[in-house]
Amino acid sequence: MEHRHSIYCILPPHILTKIAENGTPEQQEKAKSTIVSTEQLRGRRRGIESMASFAAPSFGSATKMRTIYDARTNSTLPGSIVRREGDAAVEDVAVNEAYDGSGATYDLYSEIFGRNSIDGNGLKLESTVHYQKSYDNAFWDGQQMVYGDGDEDMPVEKRLFNRFTAAIDVIGHELTHGVTQHEANLVYWDQSGALNESFSDVFGCLVKQFSLKQNARDADWLIGAGLLSPNVKGVALRSMKAPGTAYNDAVLGRDPQPAHMKDFLVTTQDNGGVHINSGIPNLAFYVVARDIGGFAWNKAGMIWYKTLTEKLQERSTFQDAANLTYQAAGELYGAGSLEQIAVKNGWAVVGININESVPVPTPVPTPGTGSGCMTQVLRGLGLAK
């Protein structure tokens, strides 16, 4: 049985920090990797970004690396390279939208949350546009983003959907699936899947608001606004502020999202309704952001980011997310703070009551990391035999 070590066995963070700043290059490397492993043992998947002394620029190359590909209406991925990082804008609008949108997403994660790309380690941002013909969709394939053109090949009077790069929140949504994959890795089914979807909508909206410098009150809280043609009776694909109201159209039907747990949809479609039931946690986030006020990415966003990267597990439910966002708010802003109260209220609005006595999640050791024993740490730093 693996010997689990108490966190008291590990060097205090400030000693490791000093070594990481002032040691020999080899000692610096070892200290940095020790910090990451010990933070993981404490249940934090990313320790570096949350420590001020390791702001992104000082830790490896924290710059975005975008490549845009053109599938030229075929299905082969990734397609032909049409724009690389640093290249000037091209004539193809979809290419520029994918480039700018993934850049804006990178910037939000980097500037506000201290995260260097999808995996926290500078992962390349790759997008393919013009995927297939009449492809009314966008997806994340586990490694890259892929966007269709909707009905843009048809005359306007026959169109239902525009190209999927036209909404910056769609781009943020797809990239966030990559972040979630590297963090909580929420299983894409039922409640955990709806949470997975909700985190993508949340951070997709935050990317849009960040790019427009909009506060919570002025933002429209819509997902995919601009994707529906004028022929469709609707404003967007989803509304975080008012789930179920985004569209009501003779052809596409009515927005099926619930706004409360009592209307949770049990279905086998859509992986158990992951794009449908996401309306519930979406509304909770909107209420939290509205009640806290100001820019939503600052406090509400930080609470949600901390929860995604340090607390949620693969099979977390809505109740877990409620308990853990409440816990995160208390850790960030204080027990009984206005922010924590806002989180409690946000979930109450959608019919979920916080369980305040949920323990801080037990860390799951990442396979292959060190044991954290004092001797092994010191040995690893070259300070013990």
Add this chain to the structure above:
Amino acid sequence: MKITFERSGGFAGMRMAIELDSDRLQPQDAAVLQKLVKDADFFNMSASHSSQSRRDGFHYIISVEADGKQHSLQLSEGSVPDALQPLVNHLVVRAQNQRRVV
């Protein structure tokens, strides 16, 4: 031959569905469909093909009733066997055309 085709999921999470009855189609259309089903070796296909890594992909359910046989497949876009892809593409286009504003 009767075919029901349903698409769900995708970024928008919308449902799209059609029902086809070869008796009610133009003979050429019926023939195209029958060939697609035959070339796909539909009735010998295993019932479920899912993708673990795709997010916001589509999901398809195809049910075919023909010659006294009935079979249903559940497929994730991205995990569609090559032999089935032409049938899937055909059904998607038919469903989209039926849905578009005239």
